[in-house]
Every structure is written in structure tokens, then in C-alpha cells.
Amino acid sequence: MDWVYLILAGIFEMFGVLMINKLNKDRNVTSFLLLFAGFGLSFVFLSLAMKTLPMGTAYAVWTGIGASGGAILGMIFYGEPRNMLRILFIAMVLGSAVGLKLVS
Incomplete structure (x- = not known):
């Protein structure tokens, strides 16, 4: 279950990153609340995952999912470069x- 929590944490991290972009475009309460909810849930699930996973592994996977997912979503939704x-x-x-x- 710890890896499921970690993957969920990464997904909510990606959502939070999307909401940063949305908040920069649409300065409204809804955008802020979505941003807060995305990052808040990300930290909640990361915390649950770290009850059993080593901190270094959990943090590295979480940031990897968030960073790569954010880059992929930027390519899909915001026309960021898609070179090889x-x-x-x-x-x-x-x-x-x-x-x-694999090694944990």
C-alpha cells in the first residue's frame, strides 16, 4: 500500500504544478483552492508512504514523478518543446x- 500512496502523492504533485500555471493565468479563489488541495494531498500521501518506505527512496520517487509528470503535462497542455x-x-x-x- 505504501507504493500506492507514493504514486498518489506524485499524481497530486503533478496536479499541484498544473494549478500553479492555472493560478498564474486565472487569479481567483478556485484556482488557489485547487492548488492548495493538490499540494496538500500530495504531502498527506507522501507522509503515509514514508511510514514504511525509506525517506530517500520515497522523496526521490515523489520528486521524480512530480518533475517528469509536470514536464509531460506541460508538453501536452501548454505546447512546451517535445524534442527527443x-x-x-x-x-x-x-x-x-x-x-x-526494484532495489527497495
């Missing part, structure tokens, strides 16, 4: 997270 090197490095981040799962 960028995709390769995102894949390396995700591969590192999978590697940490």
Missing part, C-alpha cells in the same frame, strides 16, 4: 524511480 533529448531525460528520471522501487 527532452523525452529521453524524462524517461531517465522515470527509469531511476523504477530502479529505486
Whole structure:
């Protein structure tokens, strides 16, 4: 269950990053509340995952999911560059997270 919590934490981290962009475009209470909820749930699930997973592994996987997911969502929703090197490095981040799962 700890890895499920960690993946959920990463997904909510990605949502929080999207909401930062939304808040910058639409300065309203709804955008702020969505941002707060996304990052708040991310920290809640990270905390639950860290009850059994080592801190270093949990934090590395969480930030990897958030960073690579944010980059992928930026490419999908905001027209950020989609060149092969960028995709390769995102894949390396995700591969590192999978590697940490395999050795934990």
C-alpha cells in the first residue's frame, strides 16, 4: 500500500504544478483552492508512504514523478518543446524511480 500512496502523492504533485500555471493565468479563489488541495494531498500521501518506505527512496520517487509528470503535462497542455533529448531525460528520471522501487 505504501507504493500506492507514493504514486498518489506524485499524481497530486503533478496536479499541484498544473494549478500553479492555472493560478498564474486565472487569479481567483478556485484556482488557489485547487492548488492548495493538490499540494496538500500530495504531502498527506507522501507522509503515509514514508511510514514504511525509506525517506530517500520515497522523496526521490515523489520528486521524480512530480518533475517528469509536470514536464509531460506541460508538453501536452501548454505546447512546451517535445524534442527527443527532452523525452529521453524524462524517461531517465522515470527509469531511476523504477530502479529505486526494484532495489527497495
